Amino acid sequence: MSPGPVERFVPAPVYGRTLQGLSLNLVVQDVLRSAAFLEGALSLRVLFQDAGFAAIAGAGARIMLHADSTYGRMPALHRLASGAPRGGGVEIRLLGIDPDRAAERAPAYGGAVLLAPRDFAHGWREAHLADPDGYLYAVGLPIGDPAGVPAGVRLRPLRPEDAETVLAVIDDWWGREIRSRLPRLFFEHFATTSFAAEDELTGELLGFLCGLASPSQPEESYIHFAGVAPKARRRGVARAMYRAFFDAVRAQGCTAVSCITSPINLDSIDFHRRMGFTLVAGNAVDGGIPVHRGREGPGTVHVVMRCELWP
Numbered sequence: 001m002s003p004g005p006v007e008r009f010v011p012a013p014v015y016g017r018t019l020q021g022l023s024l025n026l027v028v029q030d031v032l033r034s035a036a037f038l039e040g041a042l043s044l045r046v047l048f049q050d051a052g053f054a055a056i057a058g059a060g061a062r063i064m065l066h067a068d069s070t071y072g073r074m075p076a077l078h079r080l081a082s083g084a085p086r087g088g089g090v091e092i093r094l095l096g097i098d099p100d101r102a103a104e105r106a107p108a109y110g111g112a113v114l115l116a117p118r119d120f121a122h123g124w125r126e127a128h129l130a131d132p133d134g135y136l137y138a139v140g141l142p143i144g145d146p147a148g149v150p151a152g153v154r155l156r157p158l159r160p161e162d163a164e165t166v167l168a169v170i171d172d173w174w175g176r177e178i179r180s181r182l183p184r185l186f187f188e189h190f191a192t193t194s195f196a197a198e199d200e201l202t203g204e205l206l207g208f209l210c211g212l213a214s215p216s217q218p219e220e221s222y223i224h225f226a227g228v229a230p231k232a233r234r235r236g237v238a239r240a241m242y243r244a245f246f247d248a249v250r251a252q253g254c255t256a257v258s259c260i261t262s263p264i265n266l267d268s269i270d271f272h273r274r275m276g277f278t279l280v281a282g283n284a285v286d287g288g289i290p291v292h293r294g295r296e297g298p299g300t301v302h303v304v305m306r307c308e309l310w311p
């Protein structure tokens with residue numbers, strides 16, 4: 001992780017006034033190392049970082065990291081000198097972070113798993129992780145909510161006005177011309193089964209899913225398009241949108257979902273396999289992948305994927 005502003009950062013007095021209610025100030029030995037832990041292990045967002053200070057947000061929390069050197073005039077400085085693990089007796093509790101994923105990743109970022117993920121009577125599936133300084137994070141999800149929208153991300157129904165934003169970026173997100181295949185009607189008529197994922201802090205659009213429950217085949221549903229901004233990938237954003245879609249169409253009586261993609265979109269095929277989809281046999285096999293030639297007209301080749309929805 002390179003030091004410096006992750007995005008345009010507001011001056012300190014302005015940022016300070018955005019901190020309402022409880023926020024945490026942790027004095028750490030290495031700001032960049034601790035910021036990497038919070039970003040890499042807990043999927044929080046680094047708003048700003050340099051060697052002396054970092055501002056972190058996510059899971060409804062604001063965390064500031066300060067280097068020991070910036071704490072030099074504070075009366076509690078002597079308490080940091082012993083080198084013993086810090087933060088004894090305080091648990092920093094963050095609900096909205098997948099404890100299994102966080103526990104898996106923590107060691108790679110200098111953290112330690114103090115308590116492996118397990119279900120607690122207070123309704124959380126929870127893990128206890130120590131960051132590189134010894135601060136104790138208790139992270140979890142409500143039991144029975146494996147969808148876990150990633151920290152710092154909010155899901156909401158897709159709105160007609162999202163069309164402008166999505167159509168402006170979609171070719172970049174796919175890496176090829178795709179815009180012409182996403183008509184505006186998906187933003188206007190399928191809000192109950194289509195979702196936007198946005199940055200809970202800035203409202204920036206991080207992902208979208210356009211899907212529908214089939215009006216003519218009541219047990220079938222279909223995902224037409226789903227995409228996540230390159231900078232927000234591999235954090236579970238698409239998984240959370242798919243789970244939200246599954247719940248929405250299941251509530252309408254659907255028992256299966258399908259979608260199609262291009263055989264060149266291997267990322268999409270791999271992603272859907274991870275989400276539990278299987279490839280539907282077609283009329284040809286291309287590179288070991290079953291394909292449907294001519295499905296969308298002469299010369300077209302598509303991969304059809306399908307997933308059963310269990311109640």
Ligand SMILES: CC(C)(COP(=O)(O)OP(=O)(O)OC[C@H]1O[C@@H](n2cnc3c(N)ncnc32)[C@H](O)[C@@H]1OP(=O)(O)O)[C@@H](O)C(=O)NCCC(=O)NCCS
Nearest residue numbers: 225226227228233234235236237238239267268270271274
């Ligand atoms: C495909 C895409 C939607 C995935 O979004 P994402 O938010 O990065 O996916 P998630 O982080 O929710 O990943 C969910 C699972 O899929 C896996 N996955 C995601 N992208 C993957 C890829 N390119 N290759 C292999 N596996 C992948 C993840 O590892 C995760 O599995 P795990 O939880 O078992 O580790 C995103 O890469 C994208 O927008 N691509 C361009 C548009 C596109 O092709 N859309 C899909 C067809 S419409």
